[in-house]
Structures are given as C-alpha cells and as structure tokens.
Amino acid sequence: MIVGVLRETASRETRVALTPDEVRTLSAAGLRVLVQEGAGQGAGFADEDYSASGAVVLEDRAAVFERAGIVVWVKPPAFELDSMPLRAGTTLLGFQDPHHRRDEIDRLRRRGIESVAFDAVPRDDTTTEFDALSTMSRIAGAVGYAEGRRLLAPGRLARPVRAFVLGCGAAGLAAIAAARTFGDERPTAVGNRIEQRVAAIEAGAGRFVPNRDDNAELLDTLAETPPDLVVCTAVHRGSPAPRLLGPAALDLLGSGTVIVDLVAKAGGNCVATVPDKTVTLLNGVVVTHRSNYPADRPGSASRAYGAATAAMVLRIAGERGEVP
Incomplete structure (x- = not known):
C-alpha cells in the first residue's frame, strides 16, 4: 500500500x-x-x-x-x-x-x-490510539483559553479572570486547566450530565453547573456571576453543537466580555459566532472563532x-x- x-x-x-x-x-x-x-x-x-x-x-x-x-x-x-x-x-x-x-x-x-x-472516531478505551480529535481538542482548549484572555481589556486583567467553560469534554477540561496556569479564578464548568462534575472539579473548576435543555441553570448562573471569559466547547461528535448562548444569555454579559467558540464548525454554542472571525456585538461582547487553534x-x-x-x-x- x-x-x-x-x-x-x-x-x-x-x-x-x-x-x-x-x-x-x-x-x-x-x-x-x-x-x-x-x-x-x-x-x-x-x-x-x-x-x-x-x-x-x-x-x-x-x-x-x-x-x-x-x-x-x-x-x-x-x-x-x-x-x-x-x-x-x-x-x-x-x-x-x-x-x-x-x-x-x-x-x-x-x-x-x-x-x-x-x-x-468514538471516544472510548478501545479507540485511544486513533483518537486524534481528543488530542487536538485538548490543545485547542488550552490555546483557545489563552487567546480569549488576550482579547480581554487590560482592566479585566488587573485581577484574576472569571471564566465559564461550556462543555466538559477534552477541550473543556483543557480550558479549565489552562485557567490555573494563569492564576485565574477557578472556572465555572457547565455540563449536560451530573457525572461530568468529578472530571471538571479535578481539572480545576470551582463550580459545576448541570444544564438542562432550556438553559435555565446557565442563565441563572450568568446573571448571578457574570464572567469575563466564556469558552464554548460543548458538542457531541458528528452532531450539531447545541446553542447554549442565545440572545437572553448574551444580554446578561457585560461590555468587554469575550466568548471563544471552539465548535463553530459544528454550528457553534453561541448564536452570534461567525466561523473564522472576531465580531463585537452591539452590547460590546466580543465573539471569536478560528478553525485551527492547535496550529499555534x-x-x-x-x-x-x-x-x-x-x-x-x-x-x-x-x-x-x-x-x-
């Protein structure tokens, strides 16, 4: 061959x-x-x-x-x-x-x-050696967190950054761990299964929020503690990404908040994501994506x-x- x-x-x-x-x-x-x-x-x-x-x-x-x-x-x-x-x-x-x-x-x-x-490729113990997606996702999660941090206004970097990470797969866990390398606050992790809590906390999350399909828990948490940075990683392999950040969620975010959407190629977790572009919304929220974070x-x-x-x-x- x-x-x-x-x-x-x-x-x-x-x-x-x-x-x-x-x-x-x-x-x-x-x-x-x-x-x-x-x-x-x-x-x-x-x-x-x-x-x-x-x-x-x-x-x-x-x-x-x-x-x-x-x-x-x-x-x-x-x-x-x-x-x-x-x-x-x-x-x-x-x-x-x-x-x-x-x-x-x-x-x-x-x-x-x-x-x-x-x-x-399924993510399980039988496919580890073929699982390029998990490996690349881990790199993307770390790079994406760092890139989002670079887009924050200097004033938000005068104190430890408060981050939300949507999704607790390989990319999400890597983004959570990246926050620790910068000395930021322990991120809030948002997952769709309560059993993801252990992995999120072990990676460095300070809080785990189990989210339902109506996003009620996510909206309540955003209103309670608005983040500086949101890293979107929630997607099931081969499926469209769930829209977790709709207009109601974006209205809760303050000017200068940065959203890094790692799953835009699957439709994105944020309704305002434009693949391979950085856009600033009318309320001052910055939404960014590019398709090759591991290329860094x-x-x-x-x-x-x-x-x-x-x-x-x-x-x-x-x-x-x-x-x-």
Whole structure:
C-alpha cells in the first residue's frame, strides 16, 4: 500500500498529517510513503527529514493522489478534490468536517472513494490510539483559553479572570486547566450530565453547573456571576453543537466580555459566532472563532496527530491484508 501525505492548504494551517517518525513506522511495516514537497515545513520538518525517513518527496500533489491508495491530511483541502486524479478504492483520511461537507463525502462515496473521519472516531478505551480529535481538542482548549484572555481589556486583567467553560469534554477540561496556569479564578464548568462534575472539579473548576435543555441553570448562573471569559466547547461528535448562548444569555454579559467558540464548525454554542472571525456585538461582547487553534503549537500537535494517523493507516492496511 502507498500512503500519500499532502501539504496543508487550509488557511493558517501549520500542521502536517505525518511526521518523519511516523513515516519510519509505516516504512518499517512495509508501506510506502509519498510526501508532497513542503508538507512539514510549517511544523519544522524539512523535506530532507522525510527523505531520510524513507519517504519519496513529490513536488506535485496530483502525483500524490495518482499513486497513493490512502491520502492523509489534517484539514480538508481548500482546492477542489474533483481537480485531482481520484480513483475508486482510494481512502481519504483526516478531519472531514462532516457538518459542512456531508454532501461532498456522500458524492465521493458513490464514486468508490471512502472518507475516514477522525471527527467521528468514538471516544472510548478501545479507540485511544486513533483518537486524534481528543488530542487536538485538548490543545485547542488550552490555546483557545489563552487567546480569549488576550482579547480581554487590560482592566479585566488587573485581577484574576472569571471564566465559564461550556462543555466538559477534552477541550473543556483543557480550558479549565489552562485557567490555573494563569492564576485565574477557578472556572465555572457547565455540563449536560451530573457525572461530568468529578472530571471538571479535578481539572480545576470551582463550580459545576448541570444544564438542562432550556438553559435555565446557565442563565441563572450568568446573571448571578457574570464572567469575563466564556469558552464554548460543548458538542457531541458528528452532531450539531447545541446553542447554549442565545440572545437572553448574551444580554446578561457585560461590555468587554469575550466568548471563544471552539465548535463553530459544528454550528457553534453561541448564536452570534461567525466561523473564522472576531465580531463585537452591539452590547460590546466580543465573539471569536478560528478553525485551527492547535496550529499555534504545530510541532507537538503534528506529532500527536501523526501518531493517530499512523495507527489508523496501519489498521486500514491490516484490514485489507496489505501489511506484510
């Protein structure tokens, strides 16, 4: 089997789907690896590093598609996949953004081209090595908290920041932990299941609020202790994100409050979120999102992502009987 690694084309993306270490792992298993020229540059990996690891470096991405049976990426390409020499039997592996690309994924499947989505890997003990989403979410939670903090007015930084974290998955727990590194107040964590309380408190939350579908508990808590910073991370894999911050919630927030919505690609937890933009509402609340927070840490993020990619490639190759 031949594995192809693309140079990322999404805006401001610096990660790479496989590092030279993972290329060595795949090569040792008997797989051939093609790498598009410059694929690892943003993460600090030179073409020479890939050549030394056993990969063949190709200038043209079309040549990668033409020869590879599995093509791996981090983010879906910005170019039209139909412009590439795709053939039946090819597998496309990476984040697939199924919330926005479902029609394209279905169309490719009808052509015999499978899309394996890290977005949809179940989060359980049997899938840990393939769970790129949890790893990237942890980085996104920490980076997103820091970015939101940078957007706060200086006056709000004169004292420990008061934060709310919506969602207690990997990103939410990482955002809670990040507050401790800045010496901020212990955040308020909002979850939809009472059993999430233990993990939230262990991560550093000072309070856990179990929220119902009507958001009554969240609204009461916002009115009682308005936050400086809200980090939105609540989403179930493969499903639209719940709208937790509607007009009523936004009216309770003061001017200068910052909302970082990490799940805008799934529809967002905040009704005012605009994907990949920072907007200031009429009441002075700032709402921000960008799609690649882990790209702020390209080296470590690429190593973690690459480990999951290599594990999934080996699984697919093994299922097809293509691992010697």
